[in-house]
Amino acid sequence: MHDAQTQPTVYHKNSLGGSDIKVEVRDVSVSYGEKQALFNVSLDIPDKSVTAFIGPSGCGKSTFLRCMNRMNDTIDGARVSGSLKIDGAEVNDRAVDPVVLRASVGMVFQKPNPFPKSIYDNVAYGPRIHGLASGRDELDAIVEQSLRKAGLWAEVSDRLQDPGTGLSGGQQQRLVIARAIAVNPEVILMDEPCSALDPIATAKIEDLIDELRENYCIIIVTHSMQQAARVSQMTAFFHMGSLIEVGPTEEIFTNPLESRTQDYITGRFG
């Protein structure tokens, strides 16, 4: 049995420190009540690229993802320590309003969770509560833009008033992405966004992620090695609450430095 706390993270070349760093994480730990779920994670996440978190289930990927938009605040008994800066601004600062933070850090969940409202209202909800549009026309424009960016416009443009819950699973997930994009975030967090989808819908979402990369910093949790390899530029491997190894995706998959990374990628456990 490894003692995770004593394991230092293995950083590949260029993976800690650099010029276009969006998120800078230092010594972040999370515990739920008595139980510690994340141990001293330090990591830099580059802007305008896709970073994948991989690891066996229960290793703390989602927990870490939730640190980025302080969703852990909504869980009773969750405590977060360490420093997490987005564009140099401390996220864990008491002065930071999580509501404001979440407007710039969007999140997409494992199971598509559109509101039981119309497609239009789903996308328009964020802009409405943040007052991003000054009129009906502007709101219409934001909705259309977001749906276009999420690659859903062609499919739903003629039925914007239909309920969002009536769409197929893949369409719902893209609707949720459109909803996240609509508030103009800088970082988009995705927690296993394709695990509830069929391969065709998955391929569409992956293409979408590849397009979105040009404008956003995307962090995706996945349990599919292939998906991580296909869509991400950076990969971080977690195990039992510790960040084991992080580096450019190609290197992690072709030349892992840690034996556990190697074992996980080749499917020996997980």
Place this chain on the structure above:
Amino acid sequence: MTDSPRTFPVREDVERRLAKRYRAELRFRTAGLTAIGIAVAILCILIGSIASEGVPAFTAKELVLRVELDADRVDPEGDGSVASLRRGSYNRVLQDALREAFPGVTARNDLRTLFGLYTPLNATRLMDAVLDDPALVGNSYVFTMPLADDLDLYLKGRLVEDRTLPTAGRLTASTDGDIVSLRSTTADFTALAREIEQSMAAEARTLELRVEQVRLALDQVPAADAPRLQAEADRHAAAAVNLRQLARAPDGFLPLTGDVPSVIVESGGQAFRLTQLAVDGKSARGEVVLGSGLVENADDWTLYVVDTPESRRRVSDQLIIWTRSLVEREMIQTGFNTYLFANADSREPELAGIKGALYGSILTMIITMFLSVPIGVFTAVYLEEYAPKNRVTDFIEVNINNLAAVPSIVFGLLGLAVFINFFGLPRSAPLVGGLVLSLMTLPTVIIATRAALKAVPPSIRQAALGVGASKTQAVFHHVLPLAAPGILTGSIIGLAQALGETAPLLMIGMVAFIADAPSLGLAGFTEPATVMPVQIFLWSDGAERAFEARTAAAILILLALMIGFNAVAIYLRRRFERRW
């Protein structure tokens, strides 16, 4: 290699278990169906019996009278002022109209009986009609009023056993002083005479048995009681002897006393009440109740028998005859019982209505709704969505659940102590009733709302928080609308419970007899009132038999209200239910 499954020993095992499982399933289903069957049957019996009892109360037998509103009767001052009109003798107007309908009734006693066709409270209704339209003074006016409750029951066939016998012969009646002799050309009275004779003999036999019992008991009672018992035995014995004597009809006539069925002969506008039946079955003696008493060879006549003896019913033969005559003359009509809905409570069943109780219920429910629903929903939202989970909130939660189980009368006691005695609010007022019922309904609303909030999937909250909604926005924009159907259903069920509640209202004095409906305005909240279930409770205790039917009718109305409430709950649930 053969793959016949029977060769596998495990397969047999499975088969055996399978048969057992099927049997268990069948047993369970039969038990379920039986339970449902029993429940449905009981419900049907319950509703059926209430309906059969209550439905007749929805119609009323009404007396339609053309009354002469002479100025000297209704306008004593002669100036047409309200004060003068209020002092008019409206009951005399009604009496005059009845006298006119029965000109032959002149004796004081008979007149008093005649005026028993209606309750004098109707005079007030006539006065109200005149006050509404003073132009009626000096004119004749068609006034409709409910028939006295007993006669209403009689006409609905709920008071006496009666029948009409066929007649074949021709009837001739002739008066001799006060006594009328009736003769038929055939023996039309024979069957009746035989019956009366037998019933007299049976009655005598019963008396003789009683005498024997008393004589046997004489030996065992203390000496002090003996004379009283002896006297009783002697009295019964004498009565029996007398009955047997009468039944033998020494003068050829059987007497019709108040203890045997009443026999009434009607022909044209005439009506006779028989006092003696000839044993030959062809003739009878009686008295004239209606008409001149002269009939010549009429072949159109009826023999009407009221099997319930006069001594054992609340309406006399006279009243029955007059009532039948009014029906014949179409002066009694059957209409929808508007009094039941348009009037508040009354001592007279025929004028008693549920309006007061209904208004009281509405006012009380308004208070209950506007207090318990908002407070309950917001309490539940706070506890479910905002409150930290700690000992204090646990304690509050346990206590709310306990409150839901507290007997409702306790809330009544609390209301009496706090609202009436401490805050000095008026007794019997819908305001206090509503406050008390709010206390009772709150836990139900809170528990239902919390359950509805819990049922909203957490993913919806996450989604809202994820796009930057604040907690309050997430709750009010997404969670509450999704929980609305459940909250509405819970609240309506809580209110329906409050609507049917009696016990706590007894404590705060909403159980009084209140003859005026509260006004449906702001003032109504502090006026004395009662509510539907309490009205039912009061009527069920009413002395008059007519209240029985009205009790059942009020139960039916309350049931209809409840079903209405629940239908609204179901409709709202369907309407607002959204899938996620």
